[in-house]
Amino acid sequence: MQHTATQDTLVGLFVAAGIAGLFFLALQVSNLSSFGDKDTYTVTASFESSGGLKIKSAVSAAGVKIGKVTDIRFDPKTYQSVVSMAIETKYNTLPEDTTASIFTAGLLGEQYVNLEPGGSEDVLKNGSKIDITQSAIILEKVIGQFLFKSAEEKAQGDKKE
Amino acid sequence: MMQFFQRLGASTRTSFTKLGRATYFLLQTLSGILSVLPRPRLLMNQLFSVGVLSFLIITISGLFVGMVLGLQGFYILSDFGAEESLGIMVAASLVRELGPVVTALLFAGRAGSALTAEIGLMKATEQLSGMEMMAIDPIRRIISPRFLAGFISMPLLASLFSAIGIIGGQLVGTGLLGVDDGAYWSQMQNQIDFYDDIINGVIKSIIFGFVTSWIALFEGYDAIPTSEGVSRATTRTVVNSAFSILGLDFILTALMFGDD
Known part of the structure; x- marks a missing residue:
């Protein structure tokens, strides 16, 4: 050769x-x-239930992905789920009274954190805590409530007659 | 009855001695790699015959595997109304499993068998003993460059296989079947993790390249120096490589992707 x-x-x-x-x-x-070594700052939020949220789940505002979930812990004192989120530094104008809610993308899709800005003058900083939260909707719970409610209505209807 | 135990004992002993020879051979080969580095020409020649000549079969197979994945994935996913997830399905199966495994199997068939036949024939025609007579170490001169070339080529070939397969899946999925192009890529980018998926796939292919080259070179070096012996050694290379690749793949997958 x-x-x-x-x-x-x-x-x-x-x-x-x-x-x-x-x-x-x-x-x-x-x-x-999409998320290399971009600068981020961390905020936390406590939820009654974080449902199927996972580490690396998306954090979005108005439908645009602005960060990701970095940590999910159970707080043994408040019995709540503490979710830490890394948000890109260029989105540093989120007001302090931002609402964090856990939504599901599509009926069976992934869960993500949605941030809805409030009207406060002060902005979220590294280490801030989001106070207003809305937990994940757990489908079994909703169906359970619905069934219970309709059974109750039926029982009341029977009584009237 | 005694004969059965005798045969069992004999085959155990021969397989252990073979394993021992193979390990000793590997250590010699690895220590010979250092003396390859000052002679890059040897490595270049082998990279050509091991890597470049496998290039075509890998790219064409990758393209067709990706296209078939696109077709089959589309039919299955459309039952659930989830055609948009085609990209993640094609990419995950290629990057995690099919890329390293199919590349390694093709590599064993294309390059591994050629290596075994070449070394076996060198032994049968007493070229290796001739080298020893001239005080040239055949392990350093012949084996180590080939080993290093196989070790380098495999991850490159496997990455190429996955990349071309994903493009093939995209050609079929978005071109032929009408999956949205943006959804194909964005779902993929959301779900495939660089470290968990791609780096683990590359690690797999490095391990497969190591094992396949080792088996191919050892079988050639250890072949009975007759034409029948070389032909048997070539067969053993392909069979043993396939077994080790598939077995190792199971173990590696269990280790890497065990807990999410």
């Missing part, structure tokens, strides 16, 4: 193509590009 310049070129092209494939996977396929 004699060495030729063509062979070197082909090996070079092969290595370049392989590395390009890896870059393609990193930048186009994975979430590396």
